[in-house]
Amino acid sequence: MAIHERSLVEPERILRKERLVVDGVDVSGDWNLIIMPRVINDYDVDFGKDVLSQPEGKTINQCYQCSYCTASCPVHNYWDERYNPRHFIYLARLGMIDELQKRADVMWRCVSCHKCTHRCPKGVLVEEVLKAILKVMAKRGIIEEYPSKKFDKFFTESVLEYGRIEDGELLFGWIEKQGYNVVKDPILKKPIPFVGETPEWLKDLVMKPIKSMNIGFLVLNAKHMLFHPKTKNWSKFKQVLRKVMQEEGALH
Amino acid sequence: MKSVLVVGGGPAGIAAARALGRLGVSTVLVEKDGQLGGNPIKNNYHTLIPRKLKPSQVIGPYIKDVEQNPNVKVLLNTELTACEGEPGDFKVTLSNGEKYNVGAIVVATGFEHFDPRRKGELGYGLYPDVITNLELERMFSVEGKLYRPSNGQLPKRVAFVFCVGSRDRQLGVTNVHCCRYGCALSGLQGSEIREHYPDVDVFCYYMDVRTYGTWEYPFYWAPQEQYGVRYVRGRIAEITYSPADGRLRVKHEDTIVQRPAEVPMDLVVLVLGMEPSPGTKKVAKILGLAQDPDSQFLVPSDESGSNIVSNKPGIFIAGACKGPIDIESSFSEGEAAAAEAAAFLGAKVTV
Ligand SMILES: Cc1cc2nc3c(=O)[nH]c(=O)nc-3n(C[C@H](O)[C@H](O)[C@H](O)COP(=O)(O)OP(=O)(O)OC[C@H]3O[C@@H](n4cnc5c(N)ncnc54)[C@H](O)[C@@H]3O)c2cc1C
Ligand code: SF4
Ligand code: SF4
Ligand code: SF4
Numbered sequence: 001m002a003i004h005e006r007s008l009v010e011p012e013r014i015l016r017k018e019r020l021v022v023d024g025v026d027v028s029g030d031w032n033l034i035i036m037p038r039v040i041n042d043y044d045v046d047f048g049k050d051v052l053s054q055p056e057g058k059t060i061n062q063c064y065q066c067s068y069c070t071a072s073c074p075v076h077n078y079w080d081e082r083y084n085p086r087h088f089i090y091l092a093r094l095g096m097i098d099e100l101q102k103r104a105d106v107m108w109r110c111v112s113c114h115k116c117t118h119r120c121p122k123g124v125l126v127e128e129v130l131k132a133i134l135k136v137m138a139k140r141g142i143i144e145e146y147p148s149k150k151f152d153k154f155f156t157e158s159v160l161e162y163g164r165i166e167d168g169e170l171l172f173g174w175i176e177k178q179g180y181n182v183v184k185d186p187i188l189k190k191p192i193p194f195v196g197e198t199p200e201w202l203k204d205l206v207m208k209p210i211k212s213m214n215i216g217f218l219v220l221n222a223k224h225m226l227f228h229p230k231t232k233n234w235s236k237f238k239q240v241l242r243k244v245m246q247e248e249g250a251l252h
Numbered sequence: 253m254k255s256v257l258v259v260g261g262g263p264a265g266i267a268a269a270r271a272l273g274r275l276g277v278s279t280v281l282v283e284k285d286g287q288l289g290g291n292p293i294k295n296n297y298h299t300l301i302p303r304k305l306k307p308s309q310v311i312g313p314y315i316k317d318v319e320q321n322p323n324v325k326v327l328l329n330t331e332l333t334a335c336e337g338e339p340g341d342f343k344v345t346l347s348n349g350e351k352y353n354v355g356a357i358v359v360a361t362g363f364e365h366f367d368p369r370r371k372g373e374l375g376y377g378l379y380p381d382v383i384t385n386l387e388l389e390r391m392f393s394v395e396g397k398l399y400r401p402s403n404g405q406l407p408k409r410v411a412f413v414f415c416v417g418s419r420d421r422q423l424g425v426t427n428v429h430c431c432r433y434g435c436a437l438s439g440l441q442g443s444e445i446r447e448h449y450p451d452v453d454v455f456c457y458y459m460d461v462r463t464y465g466t467w468e469y470p471f472y473w474a475p476q477e478q479y480g481v482r483y484v485r486g487r488i489a490e491i492t493y494s495p496a497d498g499r500l501r502v503k504h505e506d507t508i509v510q511r512p513a514e515v516p517m518d519l520v521v522l523v524l525g526m527e528p529s530p531g532t533k534k535v536a537k538i539l540g541l542a543q544d545p546d547s548q549f550l551v552p553s554d555e556s557g558s559n560i561v562s563n564k565p566g567i568f569i570a571g572a573c574k575g576p577i578d579i580e581s582s583f584s585e586g587e588a589a590a591a592e593a594a595a596f597l598g599a600k601v602t603v
Contacts, residue, residue: 064419066459070505070512071489077503077512084510119373119489121420 044095050136051092054202055250057132062122063089069116069126075109085116085126092133097142100133104143107134150177156200156251160238163231166224168193175199185226193225254355255279256593257344259332262290262365263570263579265360266314267586268593272358275594280352281318282330284531288315290362291572292579298392299444300579302467310579330336331531335538339566340597356566358591359541359550360586361532363572366417366427366525372415374522375491381500382491382520385412385434388441398449398517402498407518410445412438412456413488417525419459420532425546427525434523435462439471439481441521446479454481455517457488457504471516479482486513491520525576532573539567549575560589568592 015034020027020029051057063086070076070086083106091099100107107130116126137143137239158170172191175198176182183196194206210218245251258269261283269281285294292300292307293315294370300310318324327346334345335357342354368376368384375382380401391398400407417423418431431526442454456475461483475481486504492514493500499516506513528548536543542551542563550573552564562569570585571577577585 062421064459065506065507066487067507068487068489070507071503077514081511084505086505086507087510119422119486121422122391123421195539 044097047097047136048093051132054135055248056128059124060089060093060129062124062228064122065090066121068119068121072115072119074113075111080106083109085130088130088133100137101142107143124198134197161240162228163234169228170224190228254597256356256358257352257354257402258358258360258362260362261288262360262362262571263582264586265309266318267583268318268360268590269324269356269572270314271587271590272594273323274591276323277594279324281324282327282332284347285326295386296390296393298389299440301471314547330405332538335537355597358589358593359535359567359569359573360571361535361573362529363526366527368416368522368524370423371416371488376522379493379500384522384524385437386524388521398445406449407452409453409517410519410521412442412516412521412523414458414523416522429547429575430462431525433578436467436471438523439463439475442481443475443479446481456481456483457486458483459487467519528573540564560585566596
């Protein structure tokens, strides 16, 4: 049998059998092809509840599907229309796991520009909610940990350690993780920026702005890169923060 | 017998004053503008939902009755500035310096239109072809033709953007309510465009279409079935301009197709929300009336059950000062407030 509107039928719904017997009747030949129905049989409502219970997911139920977010999203508009924050929120709330799974390959593509959150007329923290959805998907093994998450972790650790973002260490620590040979100072065992192996793109990226930078600012930056200043009294605060974040489930 | 003060000469206020006058109650009607009739008259609404009559047909007779009734004293360009005394014996001061003793007060100070400049991404004030539905009404009623302000020509395509300044937390807690009239009026305006300019295509961008009650057929079905107005489900998130073809682009997600969309349009009409008028907020302070903490609209007392009895005995509230409402309901509320006020004064009515 021929399928007339092939574009409407996903390949995984097409079953072809060499020999097919239905209720004892051999229907092989013309009737050996079955298209599985698309009917939605149930909702996995626990999925939505799980998202809601994440610290980043608290606003998911405020969504009313207007799509200001998706219409504003650069990833949806200029990269892949399958990346659709509004639709992900819809699917997550109802718990349509198979539909989320179909989109797993694009779901981590958010560039965290926050245009969605900034514009949402219902006060949904869209970008955060999407992270919560991914988190629950990862927890359930529906999606692999998305690459940008690794950087997020590294970033969080750096902030927790110093109470601030320390550009040099953040950048070169990350570069080391990518397999580059980074030179470290013997006492603190921290990477010394630009001394060891440095990717070409980074040299380009840094050289351009450096040319137009004020010298005082450059010296200050270099000093920070070498001496890793901490926020005052940070070590006490750090312990409290870590504890709270752990309790809230915000530390991964 | 004591008289009644009616504050605001829009549909709700004139209906209250008219009913009081006919009941034989002496009434003072103060209106801050130079004419009666409120927003529909002031802003030259063209055709009114739901009966497709002109404002002069619907509101005109009320104005005439009020002006001709010897029991009603109309004071234009006048506002309420102070109120002392107690229920049954209020001493009110007006902006013209006059003072009156009144037994009861009807507040009908109405609404004002949302200022679309507050939604910068929609480009109002930036692109001349982005207009408000009020301006479209004016085009019909005063100028008598549809055109693109940028070049004076007939647009090939018109888009209506629903819910501008309504249902929107991005503006704070004040603009969460639905405007109630917007979907229906757009259905009517879209039909009028299609009727008079069959070559112009009309698109309505909606989240959901709220043409409640008997408005469903005339303002949602008929625009599609009879006039070919098209509906697209998606909220417009951004309006831009393309110098290449001089047309606007409405950016949205078509949520049914699930694809990004930036569609060319020649004229974009923003469907404005309603907010409490500055007069409503002012009068609420003067009289100590309860307001919704978020929207600032007036709210009735919980005890009475009635929606026109305020938290202050002897003071009654009617019309759009309490939230979005249509003209005919504003009339009814004004009339109900008049009856309550007359009863409060113990008026003995003989017909
Ligand atoms: C664009 C648009 C189109 C609409 N089209 C329709 C339609 O087709 N059909 C329909 O049924 N409804 C329509 N509506 C709704 C309609 O406008 C309202 O139902 C109606 O105007 C409410 O009447 P009101 O008397 O309560 O308030 P208003 O019309 O706002 O009148 C209030 C009056 O009080 C005066 N005032 C305010 N403060 C003071 C003060 N302190 N002292 C003295 N006077 C004061 C104001 O000047 C004004 O004249 C439309 C609304 C909009 C925004
Ligand atoms: S903008 Fe907000 S309310 Fe609208 S679809 Fe996106 S998350 Fe939902
Ligand atoms: S933060 Fe992510 S989801 Fe939101 S608009 Fe930017 S890319 Fe899109
Ligand atoms: S009546 Fe229609 S246009 Fe107005 S706020 Fe409600 S849904 Fe939006």
